[in-house]
Amino acid sequence: MSDPTPKPPSASVTEMVQVVLPNDANPLGFILGGTVMHLVDIAAAIAAHRHTRSRVVTAAVDGLRFLHPIKVGDLIILRARVNAAFRTSLEVQVDVFSEEALTGAQRLTSHAFLTFVAVDESGGRIPVPPLQLEGDEDRQRHEAAHVRRAGRLKKRDEERAG
Numbered sequence: 001m002s003d004p005t006p007k008p009p010s011a012s013v014t015e016m017v018q019v020v021l022p023n024d025a026n027p028l029g030f031i032l033g034g035t036v037m038h039l040v041d042i043a044a045a046i047a048a049h050r051h052t053r054s055r056v057v058t059a060a061v062d063g064l065r066f067l068h069p070i071k072v073g074d075l076i077i078l079r080a081r082v083n084a085a086f087r088t089s090l091e092v093q094v095d096v097f098s099e100e101a102l103t104g105a106q107r108l109t110s111h112a113f114l115t116f117v118a119v120d121e122s123g124g125r126i127p128v129p130p131l132q133l134e135g136d137e138d139r140q141r142h143e144a145a146h147v148r149r150a151g152r153l154k155k156r157d158e159e160r161a162g
Contacts, residue, residue, distance in 0.1 A: 006132040009141070012047040012082040012092070019101075020072050030069035031076060036096060037064065039078055040112050044092040047080035048116040051090060052128050056116040059089060062148055064112040068098065075099040077106070084145035088125040089117045091145040113148055 016039065024035045041058055048056040070076050077097040084091045096110035118128045133139050 004127065004129055006130040007051055007082075008132045008134045009081050009083070009138050010134060012051040012080070014043050014047040014050065014078075014080040016043045016046075016078045016080075017075055017099075020070055020074050020076055022072055025072045028069075029072045031072075033066060036066070036070075036076070036110055037061075039076065040064070040094045040096065040110070041114065043078040043080040044094050044112075044114040045116065047082055047092045047094075048090055048114075048118075051082045051085065051131075052116075052118045054118045054126060054128075055120070056118050058114060059117045060115040060152055062113040062115070062152065064110065066110050068107055068109045070096075070098040070109050073101050075101065076109075082131060083113070083141040084149070085128045085131040086149065088127055089115055090128050090131075091115050091149065093141065113145070115149075115152070 020031045024031050026032055045056055045058065077099055078094055080092050080094040082090050083093050092114045094112050094114065095108060097106045098109045099106045118126045120126050131142065133142055
């Protein structure tokens with residue numbers, strides 16, 4: 001069951017790190033996009049779960065961009081945090097970085113915004129805790145999340161109207 005106590009975005013921060021192995025790569029020696037997407041979904045789900053302390057399911061992925069490749073032997077670092085909490089859903093931002101194994105140089109390689117819905121054991125939607133904003137950066141992320149959500153809802157309504 002979801003805890004109704006407001007929580008700051010910092011309570012949901014999640015970081016995952018792993019080395020890119022040959023099994024994760026395409027013939028060019030770069031991590032597969034599908035592998036990155038899988039890891040993004042996992043990192044985001046953990047952040048959403050930390051905020052809600054309930055079951056969560058992925059409802060949407062927005063703005064997934066592949067900016068730079070990550071090569072075999074580098075580290076992939078995923079940083080996720082909740083940007084906004086709505087009634088039964090929340091938006092999580094995931095930023096993906098590569099880290100060169102020998103130099104430690106990091107580079108932003110991908111980012112995405114994922115929407116999760118909190119559900120009970122029967123799959124019914126349940127309320128999520130409010131987000132307690134801690135500063136200007138949190139407010140900016142929160143406002144941008146509301147704009148993205150309005151766009152998603154408009155598109156959904158247009159698709160339903162046919």
